[in-house]
Amino acid sequence: MTSSLALIQGQGGREASIMLTLTKDRALALALLLIVAVMWIASGDIRPPTAWQPYGSALFPRILLVVIGLLSLLILVRSLLVKVPEQAGLGTRINEWFQRRRTILALFILFGLYAALLPLVGYIAATIGFLITSFALLMGIDTRRKWVMNLTISCTLAIAIFVIFRYGLNVWLP
Structure with missing residues (x-):
């Protein structure tokens, strides 16, 4: 399911229309980025390292969050570079x-x-x-x-x- 959002920008007296469509990939990437941000903030509550821990318990979760965040950004960028095909009618989509x-x-x-x-x-x-x-x-x-x-x-x-x-x-x- 896609929904469209049209952004109208004025450029030197001319109106330019840029069509951004919320696809499944973009929705997934944005949701993952939001989850990563929330989890990053929550990882601040992990207790700090003790004297015998050089890095602390929060290091590994934060490394994973960085990797997930980077991959989510990659999904988002790739989804913006791909042209979204026109959707068929509802009956055709249900049949497919x-x-x-x-x-x-x-x-x-x-x-x-x-x-x-x-x-x-x-x-x-x-x-x-x-x-x-x-x-x-x-x-x-x-x-x-x-x-x-x-x-x-x-x-x-x-x-x-x-x-x-x-x-x-x-x-x-x-």
Whole structure:
């Protein structure tokens, strides 16, 4: 999500328009810089070094804060140098969002189905079905070798976990 902020500056009688857009990178960089500033101030409350400490306890946190601050500045500068593309309409953006995340959404639905089937069909059958389908979604089963690997890993893993819990840990699975 982006929001726009237009700055109008007068230059010799002409109006120049500079468009600054708050992108995710810029928002992240600004938020991190704010957090670094707050943490730097808070690091002043760390007790001062004792006689046997040459640098004190605040040195390492402050080194990390400097590194994070410099990297945040780098993100901010790089985001200012990149031209922000024009945004498509809301319907197009929503469609693209679902297209890019369809595998993740399918895995969430599959996990819900797995949780619902677990008490009905039992641990081994539900887990083997869940693993086979999950691996198929993630790996893209297009060869016989991938199918064999998927079935082998799914069956072995489900049975091994069942045996470990049932006989090793004495925990009953459905």
